[in-house]
Amino acid sequence: MLTKDRIVTLILFLPSLVLVGYFVYVTIGWNVVVSLSDWKGLTPSYNIVGFDQYTRLFQDPTFFTALKNNLVLILLFVPGSLFLGLFLAILLDLKVRGEGVFRGIYLLPFALSFVVTAVLWAWMYNPSIGVINTLLMKTGLGFLKSGWITDPNVGLYCVVLAIIWQFSGYTMLIFLAGIRSIPESQMMAAEVDGASGFDLYRLVVIPQLKAPALSAFVVLMVFALKAFDFIFVLTDYSDYTYILPLMMFRETFSMNRFSYGAAIATILFLLALVIVVPYLYLSFRREKE
Amino acid sequence: MRFPKPRRVTLYILLVFFAFLFLLPLWTCITTSFKPVHDVIYTTPVELPLSPTAEPLITALNIMQRPLLNSFTFTISAMILSCLLGSINGYILTKIRFRGSDTVFLFFSIGIFIPYQAVLVPLVLTMSKLGLFNHIEGLILTHTAYGIPITTLLFRNFYGVIPNSLIMAAKTDGAGTWTIYRRIVLPLSLLPFVVAAVFQFTSIWNDFLFGVALARGSEAQPASVALANLRGTTEFQWNVQMAGTLWYALPVLVIFFVLGKYLMRGYMAGAVKG
Numbered sequence: 047m048l049t050k051d052r053i054v055t056l057i058l059f060l061p062s063l064v065l066v067g068y069f070v071y072v073t074i075g076w077n078v079v080v081s082l083s084d085w086k087g088l089t090p091s092y093n094i095v096g097f098d099q100y101t102r103l104f105q106d107p108t109f110f111t112a113l114k115n116n117l118v119l120i121l122l123f124v125p126g127s128l129f130l131g132l133f134l135a136i137l138l139d140l141k142v143r144g145e146g147v148f149r150g151i152y153l154l155p156f157a158l159s160f161v162v163t164a165v166l167w168a169w170m171y172n173p174s175i176g177v178i179n180t181l182l183m184k185t186g187l188g189f190l191k192s193g194w195i196t197d198p199n200v201g202l203y204c205v206v207l208a209i210i211w212q213f214s215g216y217t218m219l220i221f222l223a224g225i226r227s228i229p230e231s232q233m234m235a236a237e238v239d240g241a242s243g244f245d246l247y248r249l250v251v252i253p254q255l256k257a258p259a260l261s262a263f264v265v266l267m268v269f270a271l272k273a274f275d276f277i278f279v280l281t282d283y284s285d286y287t288y289i290l291p292l293m294m295f296r297e298t299f300s301m302n303r304f305s306y307g308a309a310i311a312t313i314l315f316l317l318a319l320v321i322v323v324p325y326l327y328l329s330f331r332r333e334k335e
Numbered sequence: 336m337r338f339p340k341p342r343r344v345t346l347y348i349l350l351v352f353f354a355f356l357f358l359l360p361l362w363t364c365i366t367t368s369f370k371p372v373h374d375v376i377y378t379t380p381v382e383l384p385l386s387p388t389a390e391p392l393i394t395a396l397n398i399m400q401r402p403l404l405n406s407f408t409f410t411i412s413a414m415i416l417s418c419l420l421g422s423i424n425g426y427i428l429t430k431i432r433f434r435g436s437d438t439v440f441l442f443f444s445i446g447i448f449i450p451y452q453a454v455l456v457p458l459v460l461t462m463s464k465l466g467l468f469n470h471i472e473g474l475i476l477t478h479t480a481y482g483i484p485i486t487t488l489l490f491r492n493f494y495g496v497i498p499n500s501l502i503m504a505a506k507t508d509g510a511g512t513w514t515i516y517r518r519i520v521l522p523l524s525l526l527p528f529v530v531a532a533v534f535q536f537t538s539i540w541n542d543f544l545f546g547v548a549l550a551r552g553s554e555a556q557p558a559s560v561a562l563a564n565l566r567g568t569t570e571f572q573w574n575v576q577m578a579g580t581l582w583y584a585l586p587v588l589v590i591f592f593v594l595g596k597y598l599m600r601g602y603m604a605g606a607v608k609g
Binding site for chain 2: 050051054055058059061062063065066068069070071072073074076077080090134137138140142148150151152153154155156157158159160161162163164165166167168169170172175176177180181184211215216219220223264268271272274275278279291294295298299304307308310311312314315318319322323326330
């Protein structure tokens with residue numbers, strides 16, 4: 047029954063419903079439609095040509111370069127951030143004096159914009175007067191000098207290192223909260239049983255961190271798929287750090303191949319969905335129980 | 336748990352070592368911002384300037400002034416709007432509820448995780464059609480819309496713990512949806528509003544993708560885009576680049592130091608970024 051109160055509720059809810067409905071769902075659908083068209087150049091064309099863009103994509107060597115780089119990025123960055131974050135969380139859990147200060151320092155990079163961190167790391171990696179090479183020279187380790195981000199052989203790893211630096215404070219925070227939610231009595235019982243030091247963490251704590259590990263995993267995976275700002279500002283469109291989001295942006299906004307860019311965007315969306323939907327489904331079921 | 340003494344020393348060495356690694360990029364940014372060109376070349380980046388100068392900071396501010404102002408305008412507007420809408424949604428989804436409200440929430444939640452590349456082409460078209468391309472209003476609309484999913488989640492988590500009996504009591508007294516929100520829920524909302532506002536401010540302020548796609552001209556250019564451009568135009572003037580970085584990062588750094596604990600709550604409630 048449409049009471050006055052229901053109408054009020056509807057009016058309050060309507061703006062969000064319209065905004066999310068349009069900006070999330072209509073635009074995603076529209077993007078799929080564009081990816082099925084032959085739109086090139088600045089005037090939109092909705093001449094539907096089916097899966098042509100996708101067929102072209104699967105014959106485009108740069109697509110596979112981008113996909114490969116994306117995979118390497120995910121395989122190094124996600125476990126890297128999880129392990130470093132877990133390690134830092136365990137260190138901080140050992141009744142550290144000044145825990146809050148250390149926690150703040152480790153988390154700080156995560157609060158910064160990717161544009162900020164990109165400029166900072168460009169300066170760190172700069173081959174001539176940058177931070178890393180200068181410090182290596184001063185400490186007699188000059189033989190380790192490298193072109194870092196400008197070197198095609200290590201450039202991608204430099205990107206991975208920098209984003210691990212930015213995200214491991216976040217994983218630390220998530221793991222630390224997980225560790226702190228384990229009842230003290232369990233830890234004491236394990237200690238009485240003779241477990242100590244890192245054994246205590248390996249046997250008692252870490253097995254109970256599945257839930258925080260999963261949510262951190264999802265956030266890291268999705269980020270690794272769509273990472274754009276950082277690499278775009280740091281390396282532009284260099285081959286060796288070319289990943290799918292960069293390819294999407296370049297094809298769309300530099301080359302004006304809108305339908306081609308939209309096809310890449312659709313693939314990115316589907317990949318994200320594969321990660322996110324099972325996760326959301328699981329957390330909803332857990333919430334209901 | 337406590338380790339024996341020698342191991343505690345190792346522990347602190349490790350902690351300090353990591354603290355050094357985490358702070359190094361930011362530290363060299365600050366030192367370099369105060370260095371004249373001569374010092375940039377003749378001192379290591381970790382050293383303090385020999386003859387400190389505010390010159391790079393002034394140069395960078397001159398370039399970044401307008402973009403910083405733009406960023407403040409759209410960030411604060413979209414922050415306020417997305418928080419208000421998120422609060423109302425959180426209230427409706429936990430305390431009013433309707434058939435399918437869980438499904439609606441699921442669809443909102445997906446909005447938190449989508450790669451924005453998937454909406455970028457239609458978004459640019461929409462903004463052009465509305466005449467909001469290269470306009471602050473376009474960025475306000477965009478950031479408000481894409482902020483709703485996360486603010487809804489944040490407020491929903493908080494409102495979940497308001498006892499239903501409180502709402503029921505008001506209902507039996509004849510209070511309607513809006514009255515209950517304004518009289519009961521809103522006064523209890525200071526904490527979630529701070530958490531959501533801090534979270535939204537930093538994520539909107541830090542955005543680059545929407546900015547670079549929707550506001551390439553100078554009228555609405557965000558500070559993030561201006562900084563990326565500064566990197567291109569001052570390639571060898573590291574001190575000016577670092578000074579620009581410092582200006583752009585400053586509001587977020589202030590929030591981090593003053594309201595960090597609220598930001599952490601936001602991150603833990605379903606943090607996403609990028």
